[in-house]
Amino acid sequence: MTDLAIAAYGLRKSYGDKTVLDGVDLAVPAGTIYALLGPNGAGKTTAVKILSTLITAGPGTGDIRVGGHDLATDPQAVRAAIGVTGQFSAVDGLITGEENMLLMADLHHLSRSEGRRTTAELLERFDLAEAAKKPASTYSGGMKRRLDIAMTLVGGPRIIFLDEPTTGLDPRSRHTMWGIIRELVSDGVTVLLTTQYLEEADELADRIGVLNNGTIAAEGSADELKRLVPGGHVRLRFTDPAAYRSAVSALRDVTGDDEALSLQIPSDGSQRALRSVLDRLDSAGIEADELTVHTPDLDDVFFALTSSADIPDQPKEAVR
Numbered sequence: 001m002t003d004l005a006i007a008a009y010g011l012r013k014s015y016g017d018k019t020v021l022d023g024v025d026l027a028v029p030a031g032t033i034y035a036l037l038g039p040n041g042a043g044k045t046t047a048v049k050i051l052s053t054l055i056t057a058g059p060g061t062g063d064i065r066v067g068g069h070d071l072a073t074d075p076q077a078v079r080a081a082i083g084v085t086g087q088f089s090a091v092d093g094l095i096t097g098e099e100n101m102l103l104m105a106d107l108h109h110l111s112r113s114e115g116r117r118t119t120a121e122l123l124e125r126f127d128l129a130e131a132a133k134k135p136a137s138t139y140s141g142g143m144k145r146r147l148d149i150a151m152t153l154v155g156g157p158r159i160i161f162l163d164e165p166t167t168g169l170d171p172r173s174r175h176t177m178w179g180i181i182r183e184l185v186s187d188g189v190t191v192l193l194t195t196q197y198l199e200e201a202d203e204l205a206d207r208i209g210v211l212n213n214g215t216i217a218a219e220g221s222a223d224e225l226k227r228l229v230p231g232g233h234v235r236l237r238f239t240d241p242a243a244y245r246s247a248v249s250a251l252r253d254v255t256g257d258d259e260a261l262s263l264q265i266p267s268d269g270s271q272r273a274l275r276s277v278l279d280r281l282d283s284a285g286i287e288a289d290e291l292t293v294h295t296p297d298l299d300d301v302f303f304a305l306t307s308s309a310d311i312p313d314q315p316k317e318a319v320r
Ligand SMILES: Nc1ncnc2c1ncn2[C@@H]1O[C@H](COP(=O)(O)OP(=O)(O)OP(=O)(O)O)[C@@H](O)[C@H]1O
Pocket: 015, 020, 038, 039, 040, 041, 042, 043, 044, 045, 046, 047, 196
């Protein structure tokens, strides 16, 4: 049996008559990154709050184990094993970065010397040593987010929940944060993150769960998810209408756009498929002005799975 850091069966939660989570299963192997991806209001934060014991799951929820501990019977042990960084920072702006860290060390009952050592180490690691004695309110968004994660790490959690860790950060800070998350996992920590950014899930996650309408509409690695949607094609553009017409008759299975003088050929984008297109063009003596390859990306998957809210069940049937 794989060592699961997080195992949740049939997560349910409703607010009044609004069902937010309608039986979500999650299985996250230790030492991996799992991304919960979903549009606004999909229930990502709700799932994180339940798994981190901040709110209770609704009736009908099955077993939930985090770090091997049963969430229902041993929430204290779960809390000791995890760290949570939410969308709203735990950083106190009135005190310095260092003081924020020392406060966390106190909360975790570290001795004074251990607290100082851990604080210094983490501030250094997160590139905050220089700013350590400045009030946190003077920090940039990226620095605050790094301090927030550093504070989460004071207790040495083995499982970390990151709720939208890079929302609102500029591209450079986002890349820094990705580096930090990768480093955590290389130390054996398990990360469950929520994100609205497909690129982030693609970059970081071993597995991605697409949350939609209260259920996981699809789950897999980024590559597996991309294979779920059709849409790979080669696009050829022409400036000469005669060349365009010859290409349409020389190639099979094409969809042409007579006005734009462009045509699309379904293709998996492989070298072999491209060569076959080029060979056919060559042997017909046709030269295209532009050739582009489009392979499905996570955007295509996301839109395919989350855009048809008006057609119940369709997304699930399409992928399962
Ligand atoms: N305490 C609450 N009372 C009533 N409704 C709530 C409560 N908390 C969340 N909701 C509703 O549950 C739904 C899911 O919210 P949640 O915050 O989990 O979504 P999310 O996927 O994290 O979205 P976002 O990306 O916007 O943060 C939303 O429609 C929200 O309005």
